[in-house]
Amino acid sequence: MRPILIFLLILLTVPAWAQDLGTVLDANREQIERPSRQTIGPVIDKIAASGDGAVAFLEAWGDRSVGLTGDGRFAILREETATDAVTGAAITAEIDMLRPNSGVRGLIAAALVPAQLSDPDPARRRAALDALGRNAAPEHLAALRGALDDPDPDIAAQKLRLERLLTIGFDTDPAARVLAIESFAGNTASDVQARLNPLLATTRFAGDNLPAGANIARDLRVDEDITRDEAYRLLVETGLARARLTDEAQKSALAQHIENGRVGGVPVNELNDMESRDRAYAVLADQGLVQPAATAAEVDAALEANIFADVYTEPSAEVTDAAREALNALQTRERLAQGTDIALDALSLASIYFLAAIGLAITFGVMGVINMAHGEFIMMGAYTGYVVQGFIANRTLSLIVALPLAFFVTALAGVVLYRLVIRYLANRPLETLLATFGVSIALQQLAKNIFGTQARPLTAPDWLGGSISFSEMVSISTIRVAIFVLALLFLALFLFITKRTRLGLNMRAVTQNPGMAASMGINPDRVAMMTFGWGSGIAGIAGVAIGLFAQVTSELGQAYIVQSFMTVVVGGVGNIWGTLAGAALIGGLQKWIEVLNPANTLAAQTWMILFIIIFIQFRPRGIFPTRGRFVEG
Template sequence: MLPHSLTFRLLVPILALALTLGLIGHAAAQNTSAPIQQVLQSQADLIEKSSRRTIEPAIAALRDSDLDAAQLVLEQWLARDMWLRTADGVFVYAEKVDRETLRIYDFATAELVGEAPADDFDQIKPNSGIQALIRSALVKFQLSDPDPATRIAALDSLSRDGNASHLPVLRDSIADEPDADIRARKDRIERLLTITYGASPEARIAAIETVRGDLGVDVRGALNPILATTRHAATTLPEDDNIARVLRPGEDLSEAEAYDLLVATDLAPARLTNDAQRETLQANIVDGAVGGVPVAALDTQSARDRAYAALVVSGDAQPAATASDVTEAVARHVFYDTYAEANPEVTEAAEAAIASIELRVAMSQFIDLSLDALSLASIYFLAAIGLAITFGVMGVINMAHGEFIMMGAYTGYVVQQVIPNYTLSIIVAIPMAFAVTFAAGVAMERLVIRYLYSRPLETLLATFGISIALQQIAKNVFGTQARPLTSPAWLDGQWVINDIIGISNIRIAIFVLALIFLAFFLFLMKKTRLGLETRAVTQNPKMAASMGINPDRVNMLTFGLGSGIAGIAGVAIGLYAKVTSELGADYIVQSFMTVVVGGVGNIWGTLLGATMIGFLQKGIEWLNPSNTLAAQTYMIVFIIIFIQFRPRGIIALKGRAAGD
């Protein structure tokens, strides 16, 4: 006989297990009559089989039951946590405590029932196909979930995998949607689903009309399947098919393609190739003849065709079409494309919608290309405005102008190392870059340029040498790696008008800066003493000197001003491009072209020249997007031709700059 203590220790787990099983049995007995359990019991056979082909009615019964517990059942079923108790067929959901024990929960109350042996339950394991159907059914509950993130996730799912069953539940959720943005998205997805799964052609056509001109990719994704076509061949055109177009062999498709279509649809035998015919004839030579045709006579195609036809009649060769048979068969049949959509009115509405979208796409692409061209033109204008002063006004060919742009960009980089606030650093960098490059320009004019006026070749060589020296100095100081010139956070992102038209905020800022410098330059030249003296020295330096103007001082300040503006342009360009020692070299050619094409010495000419080159380059790149170098080459050739017809540029200037 066992001791009392040992007996007690053995009885405790037995009693606990019995109590747990009793509680589970009691809970099951109570909840067998629960509405959700009744639905599950009515679909028990389908659920137990778990077949992708037969399970849909069971899932639909749960989805459409309007029971609060239906969502829980579907979620647990999807997670493979739904179990069936073998003793009485009650469905529960459970989590594994260990390999032998389950923690049981009731579907009706979502409350913990207790623990039980796993051997008493069968796990319901939906395959991937059934899981996809369950996810589709859960959308009904997710669309009305209190959490906006859940509703958005459901809409994301609908936009990818929506089907006809989702339309009613989506429509029911729209009226009670509290969030305006989510409601607008629900309306949009409802229209797109109606285009594909609408109950009537009228409803689908009405939905198609609402998306005319819409540039969304999802709209084209809904319309394109309607206009998808399949190619057919037949003896006569069918009357009931929605025919997209009738094809003419030799024009819309080749004779070979037409005959291949006949072969694919079993309307004609396979084509007989010359090699296959020759091999068959060689294999059937009997007593010096093939099919009654002497081998010596098989030197023409018609003779070989007769011999092969005789072999087909005797059963020694497979029926096949000769070249003449191909031509004859193609002539006897018709070829046509049919729409995947059977209703002609729906396809007509879809075609009209696609045409309106393509028209708007073309207009949007033109506007987007124009914005890109204006942005590029503003960059070229900023890079060239200083050169318009030094080259256009003073007649100095300054090959180091690009290096002043580079110096301005590096000045901005150095300022950002001292001032970590990007907005403040840019505000400080702009006048600092002007001061640095102004001083460098004055020093260059005093030390080199002043001795080379009216000697363009020597000026070009001297400034070219200076540009190489400045690049090497920049490499020695800053290294060869690109340095970051970071834009403020408020310049991040872009201004998006629609799915096609968009422009970055940095480019907008550069465009605004170009307008500011245009206004500044006009004010400087028209309203200030320096501008008056510069114009006087430009038009007639000797007369200006006789009027008390110091031409040397004016030349020095003008050259410094042009260099300083190049430095500011360097800060702006550095926010958009990589800051390296070669930064200026990337813009020196375009700067000279801008000034020359626009007309030397004229600010409006520089503006027009920058605009012309910007649009020209973007247009060529659009026509030849895969080869940027070729686009630049074509642009240079065009400009050379342009200068042949208008050597003084768009707006010619009279005075020293024009060579008068």
């Protein structure tokens, strides 16, 4: 007797609806065959609580993979294989598939959430969270709250975050929703904004009195916040006023009912104002000849008698206030992030211009030579890097070799150019400009003959291929960071050479007063040659750096020569700090103009050149003018 009593006691303690899957399916067969969203909910709950096989059945039912055999058995069809939904036995009989509608499938998905969120497999729990994030419903909130405890810390954090997002959208307690909104303070994630934005959605209200408890976004004043036509259209749409004809429609209707020179008893020659036309039209409407329409006086009276407002669709003012405050904070953070991102881009661009211009600043500052072939030295450096990568497969090692080799190649080219051309054109700036321009064209054609017209790849090492992110919206590529560091290194190297070496002392002496320098035993010609070679070599290194993110072609240098000259002129000829300031100014100005006019880069460059022209009218010797012969001249 004892075992029987214990079994009966267990049966009494089990809820009445906690039956096995087969019993539940048999008891609710008709509702499962023809489910209705209004009545199927309790049946789905019973199936979910029926134990083994329930989850598999619900998943298949939601996927429209459940059917009925001729003898009344429920079958699950997967990949053309049919099995009994209760026993799992194979089925070969013909199956009539069930087709639950989207509403029923939504209830099934909600019933599956607790099981999926507590599934032993972490992958299935993550998949359930992803599905909820994409398509959540109010009924999912309670299920998610019941599964917040998770052995995986990452999944537990995802569940808590999703619970707060669903609380914002679906919780019935305004205080809980406000707390959930405040918990995302400073979070600029797109899913957070997607939850907050609908809370501030509004509808236009028109009527004599605002609805009780309406959450008003703002009152609308006719002719200030809303036009008369729009306000009256709202009254017509809500049935509070008759439609108003347009002047053209009214005139057309009146013209169709002219009899003996009159319309509605009003002489035609008197229909030159709106009041007369309204009077005539009202007579025609009373006679049933035209559709009744509001007169101008009725429109004015209706607008005076009613109020207009934007009303939040969200009824709780506490929730909308919290959402508006959070979104305002997010917008502030976004603007700050965008500004920071633009500033980083401008700093990166300034670093590139500084590298491209520093060699030009050295040659122009010491010698006063306008070297139009400077851009081609940049191009030669980039092609040197490309050639080195053809021999050395390791990208890091090839870059280490390419930088000094590019310096040597372009420095040698600079020395040759000086010895063959520049030295014979001293103090003849126009002839020097024309000669170096011819050299520029010759070098471009030589590059085309050797490497062709197609762009050549200069691949960066993998460790330069990523980016450094400061937030969701602020990031900068690693290559640009490397170029910035390289620019700082060359700034330090330049300062060391000019301040701590004999070559630097000679350069400064020749820059300030070449005649006095020569009388002190300094060979200005030798100093100029070394300076020209050094400046050209730095251009070659800049070419390698630029080639890592730009296309290496024979026209590569032409894209930077104009900005390089502007950088030197704006900063101050021959002054390294001026070159740095000029690069920062040119890079920042170009980036901000591109932001204001992103669709037209040519217009951005035009505005930048106009700014430079205006700038040099007030500072003709640049930001940091150099003392010496350029001042005196």
